[in-house]
Amino acid sequence: MSVYPVGVLFSRSGGYSRPAEQGYFGALAAVADINADDAYPFTLEAHHADPKGNADRYAELCRDLIRTTGAQHIVGCTTSWSRKEVIPVVEKLDALLWYPCVYEGFEVSENLIYVAACANQHLVPLLDHIVPRFGARAFLTGSNYIWGWETNRIARDILTRSGGAVLGERYVPIGDEDIDHLIEEIREKHPDFILNNLIGTSSYAFLAAYRALGMEDPAFRPENCPVVSCNLCENETTRLGEDAAGHYTVSSYFRALASEENDRFAARMKASEPSRVADAFFVQAYAAVVMIAEAIRRTGSDAAQDVLEAVRAQETATPLGPVRVDRGTNHVNLCAHIGRARADGDFDIVHYCRETIAPDPFLTATPLDRLYATMAADARQLRVVR
Amino acid sequence: MSPTLAHTPNFVGWRALILHRPHQNVDALMAQCARIGIAADQAWPTLEDAEAMRGYDVLLIDADMGHDEQFPWAPGLAPMPMIALIGSEAPGRIAWTIGQGADAQLLKPIGSAGLYSALVVASQGFLRRTAQTEEIALLKDQLAKRQVVAEATAILMLKHNCDAEAAYNRLRKTAMAERRSIEKAAAGIIASFDTHGRTNVTNGR
Numbered sequence A: 001m002s003v004y005p006v007g008v009l010f011s012r013s014g015g016y017s018r019p020a021e022q023g024y025f026g027a028l029a030a031v032a033d034i035n036a037d038d039a040y041p042f043t044l045e046a047h048h049a050d051p052k053g054n055a056d057r058y059a060e061l062c063r064d065l066i067r068t069t070g071a072q073h074i075v076g077c078t079t080s081w082s083r084k085e086v087i088p089v090v091e092k093l094d095a096l097l098w099y100p101c102v103y104e105g106f107e108v109s110e111n112l113i114y115v116a117a118c119a120n121q122h123l124v125p126l127l128d129h130i131v132p133r134f135g136a137r138a139f140l141t142g143s144n145y146i147w148g149w150e151t152n153r154i155a156r157d158i159l160t161r162s163g164g165a166v167l168g169e170r171y172v173p174i175g176d177e178d179i180d181h182l183i184e185e186i187r188e189k190h191p192d193f194i195l196n197n198l199i200g201t202s203s204y205a206f207l208a209a210y211r212a213l214g215m216e217d218p219a220f221r222p223e224n225c226p227v228v229s230c231n232l233c234e235n236e237t238t239r240l241g242e243d244a245a246g247h248y249t250v251s252s253y254f255r256a257l258a259s260e261e262n263d264r265f266a267a268r269m270k271a272s273e274p275s276r277v278a279d280a281f282f283v284q285a286y287a288a289v290v291m292i293a294e295a296i297r298r299t300g301s302d303a304a305q306d307v308l309e310a311v312r313a314q315e316t317a318t319p320l321g322p323v324r325v326d327r328g329t330n331h332v333n334l335c336a337h338i339g340r341a342r343a344d345g346d347f348d349i350v351h352y353c354r355e356t357i358a359p360d361p362f363l364t365a366t367p368l369d370r371l372y373a374t375m376a377a378d379a380r381q382l383r384v385v386r
Numbered sequence B: 001m002s003p004t005l006a007h008t009p010n011f012v013g014w015r016a017l018i019l020h021r022p023h024q025n026v027d028a029l030m031a032q033c034a035r036i037g038i039a040a041d042q043a044w045p046t047l048e049d050a051e052a053m054r055g056y057d058v059l060l061i062d063a064d065m066g067h068d069e070q071f072p073w074a075p076g077l078a079p080m081p082m083i084a085l086i087g088s089e090a091p092g093r094i095a096w097t098i099g100q101g102a103d104a105q106l107l108k109p110i111g112s113a114g115l116y117s118a119l120v121v122a123s124q125g126f127l128r129r130t131a132q133t134e135e136i137a138l139l140k141d142q143l144a145k146r147q148v149v150a151e152a153t154a155i156l157m158l159k160h161n162c163d164a165e166a167a168y169n170r171l172r173k174t175a176m177a178e179r180r181s182i183e184k185a186a187a188g189i190i191a192s193f194d195t196h197g198r199t200n201v202t203n204g205r
Helices: A015-034 A055-069 A080-093 A123-134 A146-161 A178-188 A200-216 A233-243 A261-274 A280-299 A303-311 A375-385 B022-036 B050-055 B090-101 B113-145 B146-160 B164-178 B182-192
Strands: A002-009 A042-049 A074-076 A096-099 A112-114 A136-142 A165-172 A194-198 A228-231 A247-253 A314-318 A321-323 A337-341 A347-351 B014-021 B038-043 B058-062 B082-086 B104-109
Touching: A002 A015, A002 A055, A002 A280, A015 A042, A015 A074, A015 A200, A015 A233, A015 A261, A015 A280, A042 A055, A055 A074, A055 A080, A074 A080, A074 A280, A080 A096, A080 A112, A096 A280, A096 A303, A112 B182, A123 A146, A123 A194, A123 A247, A123 A337, A123 A347, A136 A146, A136 A178, A136 A200, A146 A165, A146 A194, A165 A178, A178 A200, A194 A200, A200 A228, A200 A233, A228 A314, A280 A303, B014 B022, B014 B113, B022 B038, B022 B113, B058 B113, B082 B090, B082 B113, B090 B104, B104 B113, B113 B146, B146 B164, B146 B182, B164 B182
Parallel strands: A002 A042, A002 A074, A074 A096, A096 A112, A136 A165, A136 A194, A194 A228, A228 A247, B014 B038, B014 B058, B058 B082, B082 B104
Antiparallel strands: A247 A337, A314 A321, A337 A347
């Protein structure tokens, strides 16, 4: 039986290890599932390299994975910063990077498959849900790198074009937990909601401090001024408990999504490792491996260009739903569900997305004047009355 | 760290002309154009009807083989942003693209990225250059008309027996009332002034 190597490039330590490790576990779970399934007349062999959260290590480790194991496919990278480091390597060696995390967009590489949402599939539907309910005056936060900068810039563009306002915008270095100044500024400026593009430990420290602020002043409780995120998932909310409860996340996958298939998938993942939570970061990496395996099964080859053609030509069934790679952008159609975190870490689905959203990485087909300014004003008034 | 571009640039509906011989680089550019909503045409060395070039929103010109005769305008007078496609980084070829008015460059071989940022840079550069050219023309015109303003002020000083400051204020208010520039209002005052046969009022011309 043929054995195909697959590179797995995720950090298991460092400032954002929780979501990154989810990618690692998701990829390995899928490799195990493929290898146990007789429908695939081959086995995948996972080779893991750990950059330990250091952006400068990714390119080198990716090159090593491709050269020493012969892997044509690398599933990996969590931050946009690390992805940008890896792109020249996969383009030069003509391998494929399967990037399974939400990101800010404005990128299309021929050697990348984007198996997660870009801004029109996360931020835009998130604002569409939040602004009419809470108001259009936002406070923007983020970790100090491209994801936060660009996501907040798009949010600012949308809000100012739509009659809203940005009351403040603050960044902290990745891994930094010193966020008192942020809390002070929010207390002073009284926004309608907070857009959280902090990642990892900074995000956890912020949510804990914000909960303390809410205990002092009910105006800063989630029902009055929520923290909304595009990437805060179950693996994190489960450990954050009350700190995250009541706040909102947009995602193409939630464990709580009700469907027979998803129930079976979630139960199976839980049975194989009870302490592990299959969240979006996990499922997107899982889906990437399934797409690779399905393409190899169809074409009998793991060559990058053959696999790319196969995933473009035909849909693949994944826990994210059926996905097909868009020929023009190498992105996939995805749903944008909105969830409100509970203290047990699961999400109540407050908006169920029925139709997938086509990827628009350069925001050319997505109107940014959302025309919900009047709705937002109404929302504020209603809340004052209540 | 704060973003300098307030609005997300959008090139949907733009038309691009790639002046380059048929090549893989052109295919890669066509793919990048399609991705960001731009309809692209290829031609080499020029369009059959060169004047039709004026209908494009952006030109991508070939630094390696390009020459002045490709364009129906003099170097530097392109009425749209230009992006230079550079293979050989020879100073002479780069200088040629600058002379044409290319504000942005893409290095060959063209891969799957780069066009978007080049477009943002080129279109901003073009807007800035156009605005500056207009402003410079306006300032030059105002400079040339300083004498007219001085003369009109002198006329008003005579006519109303006032000092220069009061006369200039009158001139300014006249311009505002007539909704035209000070220079034009001044010209009007000079034209309507009856010198009663004296010539000294224009001796300074």
